[in-house]
Amino acid sequence: MLAFLCLILQLSNAIAYASGTRGKHIIILAGQSNMSGRGGVQNNTWDGVVPLQSQPNPTIFRLTADLSWIEARDPLHKDIDVNATCGLGPGMSFANRLLQRAPGLGPLGLVPCAVGGPRGTKSARESDTVNELDARMYGRRLINLFNNLRADLGSPLLPIVQVAITSGQGPYVETVRKAQLGIKLQKTRCVDSKGLPLLPDNLHLSTRAQVRLGRMLANAFLKVL
Ligand SMILES: *[C@@H]1O[C@H](CO)[C@@H](O)[C@H](O)[C@H]1NC(C)=O
Numbered sequence: 001m002l003a004f005l006c007l008i009l010q011l012s013n014a015i016a017y018a019s020g021t022r023g024k025h026i027i028i029l030a031g032q033s034n035m036s037g038r039g040g041v042q043n044n045t046w047d048g049v050v051p052l053q054s055q056p057n058p059t060i061f062r063l064t065a066d067l068s069w070i071e072a073r074d075p076l077h078k079d080i081d082v083n084a085t086c087g088l089g090p091g092m093s094f095a096n097r098l099l100q101r102a103p104g105l106g107p108l109g110l111v112p113c114a115v116g117g118p119r120g121t122k123s124a125r126e127s128d129t130v131n132e133l134d135a136r137m138y139g140r141r142l143i144n145l146f147n148n149l150r151a152d153l154g155s156p157l158l159p160i161v162q163v164a165i166t167s168g169q170g171p172y173v174e175t176v177r178k179a180q181l182g183i184k185l186q187k188t189r190c191v192d193s194k195g196l197p198l199l200p201d202n203l204h205l206s207t208r209a210q211v212r213l214g215r216m217l218a219n220a221f222l223k224v225l
Pocket residue numbers: 042043
């Protein structure tokens with residue numbers, strides 16, 4: 001159980017997509033703090049900056065914690081990742097880019113389900129980039145996670161796009177990156193976040209980085225559809 005939790009907590013970002021009812025397309029936003037969104041957050045305050053590429057759009061909705069659909073706007077995870085100060089994530093620029101390139105896919109329903117990991121030494125101990133065994137197991141565990149997710153959703157070819165990490169605590173960042181980039185499963189893609197600007201904590205993507213990442217995710221996603 002602990003191992004499974006570690007994987008969920010360390011899986012930086014994953015986007016999965018499934019056909020929904022009534023012609024809507026449902027996108028699952030999974031991961032931890034980066035997917036939840038920390039862009040523009042400093043000293044536990046979000047600066048409220050929403051770039052053009054992340055603006056709301058009347059054909060992009062999101063599921064709330066009490067299971068109603070509302071027009072989507074950042075922070076997408078504010079009622080999900082409730083113990084953190086949420087800011088800008090990649091979800092809105094992803095969705096806007098997707099509709100820009102393939103308008104027929106709308107309306108889109110985003111399902112935010114990322115929760116940031118605990119802070120401090122506990123989180124370092126639980127990180128897959130700190131422990132050699134966890135790092136080595138990462139690839140196999142990721143495949144299991146994707147297979148389980150697809151089985152649970154009854155969608156064996158559910159398209160999945162994940163993000164390869166750039167930074168992390170501990171010495172095994174490269175081992176994890178290699179596992180992420182090397183995954184060979186049908187209908188999966190990995191985009192590399194290397195080089196995207198991080199916040200001063202060196203752990204979270206800035207607003208500008210999140211906008212770029214969202215566009216990268218959308219481009220990869222269209223290839224895997
Ligand atoms: C955040 O807090 C630190 C220390 O308390 C302070 O030096 C810094 O100016 C603050 N930054 C912002 C953006 O408020």
